[in-house]
Amino acid sequence: MERIGVFVCHCGINISSMVDVESIVERVRELDGVVEAKSYKYMCSDRGAQIIKKSIEEKGIDGAVIACCSPRMHEPTFRGVAEDGGMNPFTVEIANIREQCSWAHDSRERSTEKAMKLVMSSVAKARLLEPLERGRTPVIPNALVIGGGIAGIQASLDLANEGFRVYLVEKDPSIGGRMAQLDKTFPTLDCSSCILTPKMMEVYHHPNIDLMTYSEVLSIEGSIGDYRVKVRRKPRYVDVDRCTGCGDCVTACRMRDRIPDEFNMGLSNRSAIYIQFPQAIPLEAVMDSETCLFHRFGKCGDGPLCVEACEAEAIDFEQKEEVAELNVGAIVVATGYDLLDPASLHEYGYSRSKNVITTLELERLISSSGPTKGEVRLPSSGERPRSVTMIMCVGSRDETQCSWCCRIGCMTALKQVILLRENLGEEVEINILHTDIKSFGKGYEEFYRNVRAENTNFFRGRPSEVRIRNEDIRIDIFDTITNKLFEIRTDMVVLVPAVVPRADSGEFARMMNLSRSGDGFLLEAHLKLKPMDTFVNGIFIAGCCQGPKDITDTVAQASGAASRAAGILSKKELENDPLIAVVDADLCSGCRICISLCPYSAIEPVVETMAGEEVVHAEINEVLCQGCGACVAACPSGAINQMGFKDNQILAMIGVLNDCSDAGGLK
Amino acid sequence: MPTEQYAYEMSIRETLPLMGVEIVDLPGFSCCGEPLKSINQMLTLHMSARNLSIADREGIDLLVPCPMCHLALSEAKNILDGNGEMKKRINAKLREEGLEYIGKQRLFHIIDLVHDEIGLDTIRERVKKTLPDLNMAAHYGCHILRPSEMGRPVDSENPRKMEAILLSLGVRSEDYAEKLDCCGGPLLPNHPETSLAKTGQKLHAVSEQGFDGMVLACPWCQKMFDSKQTKAAESVGSRAHVPVLYLTQLMGLAFGIDDAKLGLNLNLSPVDDLGLKGEVE
Numbered sequence: 001m002e003r004i005g006v007f008v009c010h011c012g013i014n015i016s017s018m019v020d021v022e023s024i025v026e027r028v029r030e031l032d033g034v035v036e037a038k039s040y041k042y043m044c045s046d047r048g049a050q051i052i053k054k055s056i057e058e059k060g061i062d063g064a065v066i067a068c069c070s071p072r073m074h075e076p077t078f079r080g081v082a083e084d085g086g087m088n089p090f091t092v093e094i095a096n097i098r099e100q101c102s103w104a105h106d107s108r109e110r111s112t113e114k115a116m117k118l119v120m121s122s123v124a125k126a127r128l129l130e131p132l133e134r135g136r137t138p139v140i141p142n143a144l145v146i147g148g149g150i151a152g153i154q155a156s157l158d159l160a161n162e163g164f165r166v167y168l169v170e171k172d173p174s175i176g177g178r179m180a181q182l183d184k185t186f187p188t189l190d191c192s193s194c195i196l197t198p199k200m201m202e203v204y205h206h207p208n209i210d211l212m213t214y215s216e217v218l219s220i221e222g223s224i225g226d227y228r229v230k231v232r233r234k235p236r237y238v239d240v241d242r243c244t245g246c247g248d249c250v251t252a253c254r255m256r257d258r259i260p261d262e263f264n265m266g267l268s269n270r271s272a273i274y275i276q277f278p279q280a281i282p283l284e285a286v287m288d289s290e291t292c293l294f295h296r297f298g299k300c301g302d303g304p305l306c307v308e309a310c311e312a313e314a315i316d317f318e319q320k321e322e323v324a325e326l327n328v329g330a331i332v333v334a335t336g337y338d339l340l341d342p343a344s345l346h347e348y349g350y351s352r353s354k355n356v357i358t359t360l361e362l363e364r365l366i367s368s369s370g371p372t373k374g375e376v377r378l379p380s381s382g383e384r385p386r387s388v389t390m391i392m393c394v395g396s397r398d399e400t401q402c403s404w405c406c407r408i409g410c411m412t413a414l415k416q417v418i419l420l421r422e423n424l425g426e427e428v429e430i431n432i433l434h435t436d437i438k439s440f441g442k443g444y445e446e447f448y449r450n451v452r453a454e455n456t457n458f459f460r461g462r463p464s465e466v467r468i469r470n471e472d473i474r475i476d477i478f479d480t481i482t483n484k485l486f487e488i489r490t491d492m493v494v495l496v497p498a499v500v501p502r503a504d505s506g507e508f509a510r511m512m513n514l515s516r517s518g519d520g521f522l523l524e525a526h527l528k529l530k531p532m533d534t535f536v537n538g539i540f541i542a543g544c545c546q547g548p549k550d551i552t553d554t555v556a557q558a559s560g561a562a563s564r565a566a567g568i569l570s571k572k573e574l575e576n577d578p579l580i581a582v583v584d585a586d587l588c589s590g591c592r593i594c595i596s597l598c599p600y601s602a603i604e605p606v607v608e609t610m611a612g613e614e615v616v617h618a619e620i621n622e623v624l625c626q627g628c629g630a631c632v633a634a635c636p637s638g639a640i641n642q643m644g645f646k647d648n649q650i651l652a653m654i655g656v657l658n659d660c661s662d663a664g665g666l667k
Numbered sequence: 668m669p670t671e672q673y674a675y676e677m678s679i680r681e682t683l684p685l686m687g688v689e690i691v692d693l694p695g696f697s698c699c700g701e702p703l704k705s706i707n708q709m710l711t712l713h714m715s716a717r718n719l720s721i722a723d724r725e726g727i728d729l730l731v732p733c734p735m736c737h738l739a740l741s742e743a744k745n746i747l748d749g750n751g752e753m754k755k756r757i758n759a760k761l762r763e764e765g766l767e768y769i770g771k772q773r774l775f776h777i778i779d780l781v782h783d784e785i786g787l788d789t790i791r792e793r794v795k796k797t798l799p800d801l802n803m804a805a806h807y808g809c810h811i812l813r814p815s816e817m818g819r820p821v822d823s824e825n826p827r828k829m830e831a832i833l834l835s836l837g838v839r840s841e842d843y844a845e846k847l848d849c850c851g852g853p854l855l856p857n858h859p860e861t862s863l864a865k866t867g868q869k870l871h872a873v874s875e876q877g878f879d880g881m882v883l884a885c886p887w888c889q890k891m892f893d894s895k896q897t898k899a900a901e902s903v904g905s906r907a908h909v910p911v912l913y914l915t916q917l918m919g920l921a922f923g924i925d926d927a928k929l930g931l932n933l934n935l936s937p938v939d940d941l942g943l944k945g946e947v948e
Contacts, residue, residue, distance in 0.1 A: 346825035467844030
């Protein structure tokens with residue numbers, strides 16, 4: 001710029017005690033292009049802002065150097081002041097003479113000398129700065145929520161209640177997720193379905209929510225404010241407008257009670273046409289084409305019995321898969337978790353005895369809608385267990401399996417102690433083999449204390465082996481509190497398996513362009529301060545897809561993610577920071593190094609035909625680019641420049657700092 | 668390998684050549700060093716490394732039939748391959764004898780050599796004699812199971828290779844809850860009662876579950892279950908009558924080798940009860 005104003009701040013005495021502010025003002029006045037130089041006690045105050053604005057108005061300055069604190073503190077403030085005063089905000093340059101000068105040194109003379117150089121180098125850069133304009137992107141006020149568990153349900157309801165259109169995509173026939181499989185929740189022992197079902201109904205009836213069950217996201221394109229998403233809608237082979245959810249087809253099916261029921265963790269069998277669970281939303285049948293006789297063999301006896309049984313004439317074998325195309329401004333990912341298959345830990349006997357089950361299987365046994373109608377019975381014989389032993393941390397906190405804590409196991413086991421006592425009476429013996437009891441949430445420690453007071457045996461240690469001889473189960477456990485080796489005889493073993501990323505989370509993350517942490521869960525932008533953001537702008541994460549958590553934390557994170565998404569959707573258009581990287585297509589060799597480096601996936605290869613030849617060059621999406629500069633530094637051809645940090649601007653600064661004799665172009 | 672366990676060595680020398688393995692006795696090979704470990708770890712490492720470097724010099728893979736020696740050598744390999752500084756120190760000592768540890772030779776135990784290298788098909792081809800219908804309890808021995816991060820010949824939690832070999836000999840081997848239990852051997856010098864109790868418990872469990880006998884591939888375990896069987900059973904108030912023999916002895920019998928050549932007369936447990944002796948059919 002040609003008319004530069006320099007404003008030096010005293011910062012009370014933070015700067016002026018170690019830097020002779022006035023001598024700087026006097027000296028920079030002499031520099032080429034500097035038409036104004038002023039100092040003030042607090043430049044960031046309202047009065048300071050007036051000084052800058054007055055200079056813009058009276059001296060017509062078109063560039064400014066503010067010598068003050070770190071740009072992290074007040075760069076946005078001074079850009080705002082400049083813009084208010086009618087100047088381009090991107091021709092403001094900050095010289096940090098507080099954190100990087102007055103605070104760091106103890107010689108006033110030498111600090112002043114250093115501050116002088118810093119200010120002069122900033123002036124050298126300010127001469128070369130260019131006015132920049134913010135780009136604008138319109139925002140599509142619709143949201144996509146992926147996953148219909150409690151996290152997805154909460155996020156959808158929050159967004160829909162804010163007035164945005166929400167597409168909720170769930171891969172199962174019903175929403176509800178893992179929470180729908182639970183009998184009661186800790187620490188209040190609320191009936192899980194009783195608190196979940198009303199929310200599921202609300203989703204179903206909400207005018208702003210488009211519920212897409214039995215569907216999967218296929219692909220995603222675009223960027224924040226304008227994503228284009230393809231969703232595969234699997235055929236249910238049931239006309240949802242006609243189906244009343246009466247269940248007649250389920251009873252009629254020839255495959256009745258012959259297919260392992262996924263919802264009951266394989267502890268009971270279902271038909272080929274089925275309703276996922278009694279409270280399913282939508283309450284409509286779905287046909288599993290992989291097990292349906294008519295689908296597999298083209299015939300089912302004299303004719304499909306489901307068709308015969310359905311009075312509503314809802315069965316439709318002709319249904320085809322459809323692909324829906326959605327246009328949304330923001331996305332909340334809430335894809336949930338899997339439990340570790342305990343068969344991978346042979347020593348715990350999961351694959352050797354039917355009476356070794358997981359907590360989720362026990363949850364189904366306890367549930368009144370479960371395979372035993374709420375009676376806890378041994379899967380091998382159907383008898384009442386007299387003794388139940390729970391093994392915690394199965395695969396969790398174990399470097400050979402999952403190094404992390406599952407965060408729900410301890411409380412789940414403690415809760416199940418209460419439920420087992422309700423179910424089997426006081427006389428049932430319950431042993432808990434734990435590593436540590438982590439009862440960290442609100443009301444959890446009190447809950448633990450209550451269970452501890454009941455007649456439950458706690459052993460602290462990891463069992464070396466579960467020995468199985470027919471119906472006889474014995475467990476060796478070295479209790480590290482009493483330093484004794486115990487042998488426990490028990491009828492039923494309940495394993496508390498580790499919480500692991502969903503089996504398809506790698507594939508899903510690639511499709512969504514999301515990063516994963518070392519444990520395989522989706523990676524948040526900042527573990528402490530941006531736990532629901534991802535590195536892709538406009539995509540947020542909630543619930544166990546980010547890491548193990550209980551329902552309380554899941555709901556909190558889901559509402560947080562919804563609120564972050566609403567922040568985007570509520571704007572008509574988004575302003576893009578112009579301080580981004582720009583490719584000079586003529587210099588770009590198409591080597592693609594920048595593409596592999598970009599943490600925001602903002603660079604794409606573009607093929608162009610030049611003089612009859614196809615050439616590839618990189619192109620940066622200005623909406624996705626965050627201006628981190630990684631590509632700029634990496635480009636071997638020097639074809640990428642960072643706006644506001646161009647090579648010539650930086651070199652001018654270095655030139656001044658390097659060469660004192662020149663004194664930065666003193667007149 | 669403890670030198671008193673001739674039967675193991677005899678049966679190995681008889682069976683392996685039949686499966687196309689040439690056995691070479693390395694000149695200068697010594698004790699693995701493991702018995703000294705509680706006194707001088709550096710010396711143990713030196714001794715193991717010395718043996719490994721002899722194999723390097725001769726360019727011959729090692730067969731280490733004793734699981735304890737196998738673990739000592741594996742551990743040394745692990746330390747030397749992962750710690751360049753230690754490798755330098757050890758090699759400086761080895762140089763006095765004109766040796767150098769390189770670590771390019773492979774290390775086998777009987778079980779992985781037979782199962783992974785020779786292969787079950789070859790074994791099936793070599794079987795000449797139909798053995799009586801037997802259900803033998805497989806006992807692996809702790810040292811070839813763990814620690815798994817050293818790279819052991821079999822899976823540490825669910826080993827199946829011995830059962831697979833037995834099956835290819837025509838012998839059943841059902842799973843049992845006590846399969847991974849220790850023989851008690853390591854406790855023998857310092858805690859003989861506990862040691863014998865461990866042996867007795869496992870013998871009791873094996874006979875209680877109706878096994879015809881035990882098969883193993885560790886000289887230390889053999890010593891406990893075979894030689895000390897009567898005493899061990901008495902220590903847990905039981906009477907044991909469990910035939911115990913080496914995997915290689917059973918292999919030899921199935922291959923039609925004369926039982927005297929396999930050292931079957933050296934077993935103190937009632938191996939005659941198995942009805943294994945006799946002519947090739």
